[in-house]
Structures are given as C-alpha cells and as structure tokens.
Amino acid sequence: MKRKAWILAFALVFALSSILVGCAGNNTAGSKAKTFIYGRGADSKALDPIQVTDGESIKVAEQIFETLVKYKKENTEVEPGLAESWETSKDGLVWTFKLRQGIKFHDGTPFNAEAVAYNFNRWMDKSHPEHKGGEFPYYGYMFGGYKGDKGHVIKSVTAVDEYTVKFELNFPQGPFLSNLAMPVFGIASPTAVKKDPVQFNQNPVGTGPFKFKNWKKNDSITLEKNKDYWQKGYPKLDRLIFKSIPDNSARFTALQSGDIDMMDGLNPDDVKLVESNKQLQLFKQAGMNVAYLALNTEKKPLDHPKVRQALNHAVNKEGIIKSFYADLAVPAVNPMPDIIWGYNKEIKDYEYDLDKAKQLLAEAGYPNGFEIEFYAMTEPRPYMPNGKKVAEYMAADFEKIGVKTKIVTYDWQTYLDRTGKGEHAMALFGWNGDNGDPDNFLYVLLDKDNTRTPDAGNIAFYKSDELHEVLIQAQRESDQSKRSELYMKAQEIIKKDAPWVPLVHATVPFAAKAGVRGFVPHPTGSLNLHEVDLK
Structure with missing residues (x-):
C-alpha cells in the first residue's frame, strides 16, 4: 500500500509539473517553445510568392522562401x-x-x-x-x-x-x-x-527560417522553426502564427490583452496610446509607399484627360491626412515618394480647387458632371488605414463638382481579382516599394506592359507609348544619373496625363509587446521575423 501511494504521489507531482512547464513555455525566453503571434488585417491569397502581388501573401511567404x-x-x-x-x-x-x-x-x-x-x-x-x-x-x-x-x-x-x-x-x-x-x-x-x-501555393516548401505547418482560411497561418536552417542561431522563435483580425481596433484590443504579440494596421489615432503604455512599444516604417485613386482610362468618361485632371483638382489631400492619418503621412505629388532617387521635385501638384475642377469637366463635355462607381477596399492596408472612410470623404467633394459616386466594396481577395481584370471604373489602391528603384513604381504601376489581365499591375490601364519608351530606356541604362533624368521625364508625362490621383505617402506604424526584441521595420515592408525574439 505504501509503495502504491508513493507511486501515485510521484505521478501527481510529475503531472502538475508538466502542466506548469507547458503553461510557462509558450512565450517566455529560455522556455521550450516560443510562439509569436502576428496580428494583421487580412488573410493571404496564396503562399507561392511568384503567384501573388498582395502584401498579406508576401509577408508569410518570405518567412518560408x-x-x-x-x-x-x-x-x-x-x-x-x-x-x-x-x-x-x-x-x-x-x-x-x-x-x-x-x-x-x-x-x-x-x-x-x-x-x-x-x-x-x-x-x-x-x-x-x-x-x-x-x-x-x-x-x-x-x-x-x-x-x-x-x-x-x-x-x-x-x-x-x-x-x-x-x-x-x-x-x-x-x-x-x-x-x-x-x-x-x-x-x-x-x-x-x-x-x-497547382496546390503548391497552399503547401509551400522553401529553404527559409520557417516551415509551413497549416492554414485555417480567414483565421490563421502557422509556421514552425526550420531546425536545419543554414544561418546558425536562427530563427529565434519556435512557432510563428499570422492571425487575421480585419478590424484595426479589434486587433489593437487583442494586442493590449496579450492575445497577440505584434500587429500592423495600427490606427494612426492609437499611436499615442501605444507610446504612453509601458507594456507596449511602437515601430515606424519609412513611407516608401503610395496610396492612390486609379482612374481606369479605358472607361468613359475617364478616357478624357481633362476629366482625370478635374478629379485631381477635387481631392483635398491635406484634409484626408488630418482626418485619417493623424498627420502620419505627406501629400503625394508623384507616383513615388521623394525618398527614392530620381524623384522629380520640380513637378507641381494639382491644387485643391473645385472651381477649376468644374471648369475642366465643362471643357471635357461634362458641365453637369456624371455618375460613376468608386471601388474602396474594406480591409486596412499599410498605406490606407480606412479605405471606405477615405472614399466617402473624397466622394463628398466629387459631388460638389457634379460627380456622383456609388461606393462599391468587396473582400480583399475579390477586390484584387476585380481590379486586376479591370472591372472597376475608379478604385482606391496603393503600393509599397519592393526594391528602392524608381522602376518598381513607374514601370510596374503605370507602363502599358503591365496592363495584362487578369493580374494587371497598372490598374489605370494607362497605355502611353511616350512613357513606355522613356521607361524602357531607363531600364536598359546602367548609369544611375542618366536613369534618374529619364525617370524625372517620366513623372512629367504621368502628371500631365493624370491616370491617377496620387493621395499620400504614409509612415506606417507597428505596435508590439514590450518584450519583443530584434524587430527592424524595413522600408519595403518586408518582415525579417527570423531575428525576432521574446523577452
């Protein structure tokens, strides 16, 4: 009897100690397993990086490949x-x-x-x-x-x-x-x-610091540590979970309550709350991005340059920044930000002038304006914290010049599909630079080569032979100063033809628990999570 009691007591102590170790081993440095949960606004589209253009897919794929x-x-x-x-x-x-x-x-x-x-x-x-x-x-x-x-x-x-x-x-x-x-x-x-x-984009296999484990659609993607990773000592984490929480405020609440370790898509108005909370920390990513309204030049009346110029004159960029970015943005004049070499500082923006906008509409043959669909994303993006609200703000000014808009929304994947096929008339969109080269903005987003459907990068479907010649010449030139001159000329052509309303270049805030270590925001938006650790 005594022997049985001793065995039972030992088993009970062992079970309790196992439970305690299991509870303590989730997010603590030095424990058996470190799980890092990254909160984001939308799910990935696919995980074979060559088949996607959206940042939500890339930020997961770059951990695997x-x-x-x-x-x-x-x-x-x-x-x-x-x-x-x-x-x-x-x-x-x-x-x-x-x-x-x-x-x-x-x-x-x-x-x-x-x-x-x-x-x-x-x-x-x-x-x-x-x-x-x-x-x-x-x-x-x-x-x-x-x-x-x-x-x-x-x-x-x-x-x-x-x-x-x-x-x-x-x-x-x-x-x-x-x-x-x-x-x-x-x-x-x-x-x-x-x-x-075909299914590889659901079951990715690369050489990266993390291996794919599972994907719960519209909920989470789980990756595990690649124990054979060639960079010794990395990754620091054992498990990486990308959690989709579409609403910015709900995601911030999840961070504050400890349900996630880090988040993007922080509402600009919440930045001060993060800065005042000792349990949290703030990161800011340089604004190598652009938010814009793409005007589908293949659809009437947007095929007329004066109509496109009129819409440019009817957008209050400073008002948008104050209302939705808490001043964490600057007005966009050109399709790329001034932190990229080759930026043309001599170009003047279309001033916010509703009378001028009305005059241009009349000259184009639309003195009473027109009706048009206006696509707006619902999921927050790094360059656009609240697309629906921004669209409503812009629509109010458009109505003042006689342009009546019907705001149309879709889930993010459908939005990408429809704009990539050119089904929209005008659509809010944006881009975070991939490589710091002007070509990555001007050629990818506005050259006629990239109007190929169903995944057009140029969703204005703007086809300028003049621009194309300049951009191809710049691509094939190795001297950066000569390339810079060509890109300055390209921006002049684009400004005149007005296939977009460039809106803002945003400074992108991230928030994390105070114990997160090793995260460095990259201007491309890339996430180098293999160096991240938990205190």
Whole structure:
C-alpha cells in the first residue's frame, strides 16, 4: 500500500509539473517553445510568392522562401542571400552567381544551381509543364513579360555546375540585381512543385527560417522553426502564427490583452496610446509607399484627360491626412515618394480647387458632371488605414463638382481579382516599394506592359507609348544619373496625363509587446521575423 501511494504521489507531482512547464513555455525566453503571434488585417491569397502581388501573401511567404540576393536589414542595398557572390560581364548581359553549399529545402531536396534554373524557367516559360497554379504576375512586371515576348529581359538561366548558375540577358537591365532580391523571387523546392504545381501555393516548401505547418482560411497561418536552417542561431522563435483580425481596433484590443504579440494596421489615432503604455512599444516604417485613386482610362468618361485632371483638382489631400492619418503621412505629388532617387521635385501638384475642377469637366463635355462607381477596399492596408472612410470623404467633394459616386466594396481577395481584370471604373489602391528603384513604381504601376489581365499591375490601364519608351530606356541604362533624368521625364508625362490621383505617402506604424526584441521595420515592408525574439 505504501509503495502504491508513493507511486501515485510521484505521478501527481510529475503531472502538475508538466502542466506548469507547458503553461510557462509558450512565450517566455529560455522556455521550450516560443510562439509569436502576428496580428494583421487580412488573410493571404496564396503562399507561392511568384503567384501573388498582395502584401498579406508576401509577408508569410518570405518567412518560408529565400532569394539569391537580399536587402540589408535597414535599407534596399543588396547583399548575398542564397548566392554568396556574383559577377557580371562588362556589357551587363551575363550574370554569374556562386551559390552557398550544404543548404536543403524543407522537404530534404538539395538546394543547387539546377533548382535555381528550374524555378526561373518555370516562371518565364508559359509552356513549362509546371507553369501552373497562378499567373506569375510579378515575373512579367519586373522582367518585361515572359519567354517569347518582345521586351522579355532574361534570355536563359542555366546551371554551369552544381553551385554556379548563369543568367544571360537579352539586353541590360539597370534594376536587375535589385529585382532578384524581391521576396517574390523566392526559390521553391522543385520536388514539391512537381508533386502538385497547382496546390503548391497552399503547401509551400522553401529553404527559409520557417516551415509551413497549416492554414485555417480567414483565421490563421502557422509556421514552425526550420531546425536545419543554414544561418546558425536562427530563427529565434519556435512557432510563428499570422492571425487575421480585419478590424484595426479589434486587433489593437487583442494586442493590449496579450492575445497577440505584434500587429500592423495600427490606427494612426492609437499611436499615442501605444507610446504612453509601458507594456507596449511602437515601430515606424519609412513611407516608401503610395496610396492612390486609379482612374481606369479605358472607361468613359475617364478616357478624357481633362476629366482625370478635374478629379485631381477635387481631392483635398491635406484634409484626408488630418482626418485619417493623424498627420502620419505627406501629400503625394508623384507616383513615388521623394525618398527614392530620381524623384522629380520640380513637378507641381494639382491644387485643391473645385472651381477649376468644374471648369475642366465643362471643357471635357461634362458641365453637369456624371455618375460613376468608386471601388474602396474594406480591409486596412499599410498605406490606407480606412479605405471606405477615405472614399466617402473624397466622394463628398466629387459631388460638389457634379460627380456622383456609388461606393462599391468587396473582400480583399475579390477586390484584387476585380481590379486586376479591370472591372472597376475608379478604385482606391496603393503600393509599397519592393526594391528602392524608381522602376518598381513607374514601370510596374503605370507602363502599358503591365496592363495584362487578369493580374494587371497598372490598374489605370494607362497605355502611353511616350512613357513606355522613356521607361524602357531607363531600364536598359546602367548609369544611375542618366536613369534618374529619364525617370524625372517620366513623372512629367504621368502628371500631365493624370491616370491617377496620387493621395499620400504614409509612415506606417507597428505596435508590439514590450518584450519583443530584434524587430527592424524595413522600408519595403518586408518582415525579417527570423531575428525576432521574446523577452
């Protein structure tokens, strides 16, 4: 009896100690498991980065995949990634990369030159057996289309030996290296892609610091630590959960109550609350972004430049900033912010002038205005904390010049699909720069090459031959000062034709628990969460 009692008592103590360890081991440094919950405004669309354009998909995918080169932690300077070094020919037509050795994909497939060549050939060639599962839009945006297209930049990608890969270009491209560092060009496991190229975007396999575990649609995506990660000592976290909480205020409440560890989409008005709370900390991301109203130039009456200019005159940007950004933004004059080289400071904005707007409408043949649908996003974006409210604010001024709007809203994925197909007349949208190069704003968002549906980057469907010639010339020039002059000219063309109403460049606030360590906001919006730790 005594022996049985002793065994029972020992079992009880062991069970209680296990429970205590389990409770304490969730978010505490030095414990068995560190789980980090990141709150965000919307779910991802897909997790194969080459098939998406939305930030919610990219911020998860970049934890799973890695690129040949990457940006430095604080800026857009390029440094080694999966490639440890590279060299280029004098004419800029051949790039040779030496790859790191001993790296494996999450499924055990070796990372090598053949894997790199496979990925690029899958992306560029629409006849490739695994060019499936999506439209691969970013490849076309950044490299002038696809294999066989007149403006396609990349001629071939081949494995020279096991750890050397060679890119041959059809013509030089100034931002080539910066483009390769973009998270969308993360290298995927050929084995996993071949297994099911359509469903790969639901079951991603890369070389990154975290492995995909599961996805509960419109709720959460869970990643786990890659214990074999090649960068020793990383990641610091054992588990990473992306939690979708669409309402900004509800997400902030979840942070305050401890249900999440960090959040984006902080309402600007809540910034002071974070700063005054010792249990929280604030991060600010530089405004390498733009929020804009895209005017679909293929639809009447927006096909008339004076109508587009009139709408520009009817937008009170300062009022929008004071009402919805708590002064954490500046008015946008051009399609890119002034922190990017090549910005044209000489361009003057369309002043807020309702009488001038009415005059231009009359000159265009619309003295009594017109009726039009106005798309507004409902999910908060880094550049647009409350799209519906901003649309309502703008609509009130549009009505004063006779333009009656019907505000239309959809969930984020439907919004992306419909605008990418050009189903809208005018739509609020935005962009966070990917690589710090003017090409990433001007060519991607406004060149005629990127009006391809169903994933148009240029949702104004603005097709200017004059602009196209300038932008292609800038791409093929290696001298940055000459490129800068060309981009200044491009901004003059865009301002005159007015395919957009550029709205603001926003400073993006993040909030986190005071115990979060190692987070550095990147101007591209990238999340380097492998260095994050919990105190």
